[in-house]
Amino acid sequence: MPQQQTSSPGQGQRFDWWAAPAAATPSDAVPSDPPVPGAALSGVPSPGAPSGTPSEPPAPHRRPAVPAQPAPARTAPVRAERSPAPATAEPVAGSAPAGRSAGPADRRDTPVPAAVPAAEAAPAATTDSTEVYRAVQASAAFQDIRHSYRSFVFPVSGVFLGWYLMYVAAQAAAPGLMRIQVAGPFNVAWLLGLLQFASTFLLTWLYARNARTKRDRAALGLRWDTQDQLR
Amino acid sequence: MTSVMTTLMTGAVKNTVTTVLTTATPPPVAPTGDHHSLAIALFAVVVLVTLGITLWVGRRGNAAEDFYAGGRDFTPLQNGFALSGDYLSAASFLGVAGLIALYGYDGVLYSIGFLVAWLVVLMLVAELVRNAGRYTLADVLALRLRRRKVRAAAGGASVVVTLLYLVAQMVGAGSLVALLLGTDSPAARTWTIIAVGALMIVYVTIGGMRATTWIQIIKAFLLVTGSVLLTVLLVVRFHGDLGELMRQAAQHSGAGRRYLEPGLKYGKTFTSRLDFFSLGLALVLGTAGLPHILSRFYTVPTARAARRSTMWAIGLVGGFYLMAIALGLGATALVGSAEVRHANSAGNTAVPLLALVLGGGNGSTGGVVLFALISAIAFATILAVVAGLTLASSAAFAHDIWAGAWRNRPRRERTGRQRAGLRGRVSRPAAEGVPASRSGEDPGPAAGEQQEVVVARFAAGGIGAAAIVISLYAQQLNVAFLVGLAFAVAASANLPVLLYSLFWSRFTARGAVWSVYGGLVPAIVLVFFSPVVSGTKVALFPGVDFHWFPLENPGIVSIPLGFLAGWIGTITSPEPADPDRFAELEVRALTGAGAA
Numbered sequence: 173m174p175q176q177q178t179s180s181p182g183q184g185q186r187f188d189w190w191a192a193p194a195a196a197t198p199s200d201a202v203p204s205d206p207p208v209p210g211a212a213l214s215g216v217p218s219p220g221a222p223s224g225t226p227s228e229p230p231a232p233h234r235r236p237a238v239p240a241q242p243a244p245a246r247t248a249p250v251r252a253e254r255s256p257a258p259a260t261a262e263p264v265a266g267s268a269p270a271g272r273s274a275g276p277a278d279r280r281d282t283p284v285p286a287a288v289p290a291a292e293a294a295p296a297a298t299t300d301s302t303e304v305y306r307a308v309q310a311s312a313a314f315q316d317i318r319h320s321y322r323s324f325v326f327p328v329s330g331v332f333l334g335w336y337l338m339y340v341a342a343q344a345a346a347p348g349l350m351r352i353q354v355a356g357p358f359n360v361a362w363l364l365g366l367l368q369f370a371s372t373f374l375l376t377w378l379y380a381r382n383a384r385t386k387r388d389r390a391a392l393g394l395r396w397d398t399q400d401q402l403r
Numbered sequence: 404m405t406s407v408m409t410t411l412m413t414g415a416v417k418n419t420v421t422t423v424l425t426t427a428t429p430p431p432v433a434p435t436g437d438h439h440s441l442a443i444a445l446f447a448v449v450v451l452v453t454l455g456i457t458l459w460v461g462r463r464g465n466a467a468e469d470f471y472a473g474g475r476d477f478t479p480l481q482n483g484f485a486l487s488g489d490y491l492s493a494a495s496f497l498g499v500a501g502l503i504a505l506y507g508y509d510g511v512l513y514s515i516g517f518l519v520a521w522l523v524v525l526m527l528v529a530e531l532v533r534n535a536g537r538y539t540l541a542d543v544l545a546l547r548l549r550r551r552k553v554r555a556a557a558g559g560a561s562v563v564v565t566l567l568y569l570v571a572q573m574v575g576a577g578s579l580v581a582l583l584l585g586t587d588s589p590a591a592r593t594w595t596i597i598a599v600g601a602l603m604i605v606y607v608t609i610g611g612m613r614a615t616t617w618i619q620i621i622k623a624f625l626l627v628t629g630s631v632l633l634t635v636l637l638v639v640r641f642h643g644d645l646g647e648l649m650r651q652a653a654q655h656s657g658a659g660r661r662y663l664e665p666g667l668k669y670g671k672t673f674t675s676r677l678d679f680f681s682l683g684l685a686l687v688l689g690t691a692g693l694p695h696i697l698s699r700f701y702t703v704p705t706a707r708a709a710r711r712s713t714m715w716a717i718g719l720v721g722g723f724y725l726m727a728i729a730l731g732l733g734a735t736a737l738v739g740s741a742e743v744r745h746a747n748s749a750g751n752t753a754v755p756l757l758a759l760v761l762g763g764g765n766g767s768t769g770g771v772v773l774f775a776l777i778s779a780i781a782f783a784t785i786l787a788v789v790a791g792l793t794l795a796s797s798a799a800f801a802h803d804i805w806a807g808a809w810r811n812r813p814r815r816e817r818t819g820r821q822r823a824g825l826r827g828r829v830s831r832p833a834a835e836g837v838p839a840s841r842s843g844e845d846p847g848p849a850a851g852e853q854q855e856v857v858v859a860r861f862a863a864g865g866i867g868a869a870a871i872v873i874s875l876y877a878q879q880l881n882v883a884f885l886v887g888l889a890f891a892v893a894a895s896a897n898l899p900v901l902l903y904s905l906f907w908s909r910f911t912a913r914g915a916v917w918s919v920y921g922g923l924v925p926a927i928v929l930v931f932f933s934p935v936v937s938g939t940k941v942a943l944f945p946g947v948d949f950h951w952f953p954l955e956n957p958g959i960v961s962i963p964l965g966f967l968a969g970w971i972g973t974i975t976s977p978e979p980a981d982p983d984r985f986a987e988l989e990v991r992a993l994t995g996a997g998a999a
Contacts, residue, residue, distance in 0.1 A: 344676035
């Protein structure tokens with residue numbers, strides 16, 4: 173991984189939040205762009221990456237650049253998704269949009285701009301989108317994403333909704349219990365209320381972690397693949 | 404139990420001695436005479452700054468993408484602030500703190516639903532909606548159920564929800580400004596409501612989503628800053644002893660220990676308990692169906708950014724409600740429930756009164772400055788939220804009802820749509836040049852969308868006018884109640900259809916239409932026959948009594964009905980669901996392929 177070549181760890185992180193402003197200096201932004209994905213990647217275990225690529229089966233007409241694809245697909249989603257923003261900020265204002273609209277594909281995989289436009293020219297609008305979507309939906313990669321999403325979100329939603337409704341119902345059903353003093357004026361009702369706050373923050377964090385580690389990368393890879401097939 | 408109490412009491416004796424002195428300020432009344440001039444000046448500043456933003460930002464683009472989605476180039480942090488700005492309405496800042504000031508723990512109970520609701524948004528809605536839609540909630544449904552009826556139903560429900568919420572905000576505005584001017588004259592309230600309505604129409608028609616978002620961001624920042632300031636002052640006042648704060652609050656509430664226990668407001672009878680359960684259900688499920696919240700997710704470039712903005716929003720909203728609890732308790736402890744109730748029977752002015760006391764009391768410079776500052780923030784809050792609501796409402800009208808359903812557009816073919824989606828993704832950074840080409844729904848896309856935006860601007864004016872008129876007639880209603888109602892309608896009409904569309908492969912167009920109306924109609928009808936509209940002294944029509952539904956909030960009945968109707972509509976559907984369309988929706992929603 174080439175992550176060492178530019179030192180922009182701070183930039184790599186700030187980026188997502190402050191997008192363009194952080195990209196600041198033109199001279200610096202261009203070279204730093206490719207490495208940062210790598211840098212971000214190093215933090216994330218790469219094994220997940222291949223799972224994004226296997227989604228290929230439904231794509232008979234894959235462009236020759238397939239081997240090159242994993243690289244951008246594997247880039248930590250943070251970077252790849254935001255890449256357009258820094259890109260706009262970097263080169264001379266006029267040339268950036270021009271280059272982008274010319275090669276539609278370059279926006280997403282900044283690291284391999286050359287390979288993509290070439291591939292893009294060939295399959296031009298020959299595929300039926302319905303088949304593509306059906307094929308992608310049936311692919312193992314997509315089923316993985318779907319499973320990791322639903323298997324987290326459904327049970328957790330059930331739990332927090334149940335916990336909240338129980339909390340609300342308990343106020344009416346068990347006022348005696350709610351009145352029990354815990355410390356000073358602080359009673360069980362207040363304790364449960366504050367626990368609702370705590371559980372909300374906790375679940376938010378857990379969900380974000382789950383999404384980040386289990387499905388973001390694969391989903392992003394699949395997104396580009398799907399769009400390539402649709403083109 | 405009592406021994407714990409006594410030991411703590413003795414432990415806190417030293418504190419009590421000092422705080423008793425500090426809290427012995429005479430009960431404040433609304434500031435008098437020339438002190439209003441500062442507040443009025445600050446109001447003028449808020450108005451000028453927001454108008455300046457509108458004019459400045461509004462010029463940056465006129466395409467549909469700019470008007471509805473602010474160009475989709477906001478960062479997660481910005482959008483997180485904007486989300487919380489949209490969400491933390493006057494009903495929260497004034498209403499929740501006021502409820503806590505008057506009813507203690509039951510107000511806390513009320514505020515928690517607003518926060519937990521964000522988990523539904525975060526987990527089930529935010530990312531998928533961002534990926535699958537373009538401008539409105541109905542876009543998501545239309546992606547798989549391409550029926551004009553579905554669009555019309557969802558668009559109509561969105562307009563109703565936003566209108567209810569708008570009325571709540573504007574009633575709040577009237578009550579706040581009446582207090583600020585130290586007058587209770589109906590004329591002052593009336594003119595406030597009209598002025599707020601006129602301002603919001605200007606913001607939306609000129610500035611669109613971009614200006615609205617910036618106003619939200621600034622407002623959310625001010626709101627959080629103001630709350631932090633007050634909370635810090637409050638905590639300092641109590642020497643960091645929150646137990647003492649609670650004790651003092653209970654003491655000055657007139658209800659003693661019951662103030663800190665559930666039941667002061669919602670627990671008197673079985674009906675009121677059930678009513679509260681209904682409200683809680685509506686709050687926790689309604690947020691994910693609020694059109695002005697959903698349309699915020701389109702202002703960021705990706706689903707991931709939508710998730711991050713939701714996380715920011717949860718942090719800000721959660722922190723804010725924690726502070727609101729402290730402020731509500733503080734208002735009771737330092738101002739007293741009786742005084743709060745005297746100033747405004749719904750408690751809407753508890754926080755400004757608290758600010759007055761924290762700043763040094765009535766007549767002191769600090770008190771007046773703080774009072775004016777907090778009032779101006781509340782005023783900014785009202786302006787920002789009404790602007791966001793008007794925008795969502797006009798988008799639902801123009802994009803869903805007018806363009807999607809009324810102006811019959813047979814050209815919603817998939818190829819055009821997804822190709823357009825793709826092109827949209829690819830060309831987005833190039834921005835202004837080709838945004839309209841993204842529509843893909845119209846033969847002359849640029850012209851069609853341009854026309855749609857014009858309609859949306861007019862719709863904003865019309866909806867604003869309607870909101871003004873309704874607000875003038877609903878002035879005596881509690882802001883918090885109106886908000887609860889809007890949430891109930893959102894949870895009944897919007898959420899079931901949204902969740903079914905996103906997750907249920909067999910969901911059909913008939914199910915969608917039934918689901919929307921099956922939630923919307925019962926919600927409206929039940930409220931109409933509830934004690935809020937007739938039969939009580941505080942009802943909308945106090946003179947007559949035709950109520951038979953005992954609860955104020957219809958959620959507990961109408962939300963299940965919305966889900967049930969969607970289910971029945973689907974299983975009785977003559978035609979089965981189209982698996983191709985669901986495949987498209989699912990793939991797009993989860994991966995972001997072809998996202999606008």
